[in-house]
Amino acid sequence: MKAIEKIVEIPIYWDDLKSLSLDEKALLALASYAASESNTISKLYLFSTHKMTGDEIVDSAISIQIMVLLRYWSAKLFEFFESISEISNSRGTKDDNVIRLAKESFDAFSILEGLRGYEIARAIRHEATNHYSFKAAKKNIGHVSDRANCKLYLHNKDGNSWYPFGEEVMFSGRLNRAGASLRTKEEKNQLLKDWLDWNLSATRWANKAYELIATELVLDRLPDRNARQKLLWLEPELVGEIEGRKTPIFLRNGVGR
Template structure:
């Protein structure tokens, strides 16, 4: 496993403005979370099952990961905007100029028509469970909606597409009815997934470039050294080629106590 290790002494951290370093550290935290969900999504898309019922479970898994990723993306983009305003307010011209280099990429993400869809999904079908919003979706749920539940004796193997239809797809249907006066299509869902992946790439490129800039401009003595830790073969996969598991055998799951 080839990595480049950037050592950041705490003594140097303390030389920076506290607010500036707090933003850098918070962005680092956000990027770790985004990277995890980005990898999960890429591998969730790698392979679909043949059986129609199980393709439903696959779609739920992919959509759930995408919703979580989008929520993280929105927070990171908001953080970027706040950091720009902070740099302006505090007279950090070098920081501001560096951030401006990426402003166009962030503006393009927000100008994409999918952005407003992603925002509606983030607000009403991610993290919060809102029956009041679900009621608004009812008239936008397709007559062909899969209002079923599939139960399995193992923990985590059951899935309930009726919830996905009313909360998630119903919200997408409401969005397109309100914004475009048309029903949504699966192509709209696909574009939402692709937007999430594109946005995560923009954020990853930005933060990597920004950290290297901080190292070169502020603290050239920081060590950026190659390192090659051993990674067990079973923990390595080809990006987009190794599918994320969908179900698990009972032997891999602990039974609930009691």
């Protein structure tokens, strides 16, 4: 049986954007790109398996998969914020309208800088996501647990192989550095929760920034353009419940192989 999803489509065409300046079009494209990426990565994170099994090997693979997504999601949000920050300071543009919209978006982000989770999101982005840092690796070594998993897990498909020592040093070690004053497991788990909550708040900010920019640059200039609802008839495997089937940890060619 097909699954039904309702989508609201607002028809915008290239000719509708021709009245925009080059810098306005660029800002609209940047905001569209960032909001779409943030929404997509958050969806992939939610559809990943988070429940641990008690098996060291399987749990190691699960942890790496979800943490890669969490880090990437966080880093992309920072990239968007830094781009907006530069534009708001007139770097790369002299377009007053673009600078104004960037400043409004930047000011809205400033609230997020005061939230718990901001500092760890920023630190992980700089040293364990967008950049590989030998210097950071050396700093992290002193914060790695004596029980760190240093094993190698190999498979005949590269996508199924993983090496947790890197995770223990580059991510867990950096996390421990950031939370060096945290003594209990509960406190460290709260640090991770704060980070996730910050990502969710930052994603809402990215969408609001896009809405502001798209509304002022496009929608307000097309007052007669009507939104229309579209019904999508989808194969069941294209629609999932948050509590339903999760993204697999291991890859196979086919069933039973």
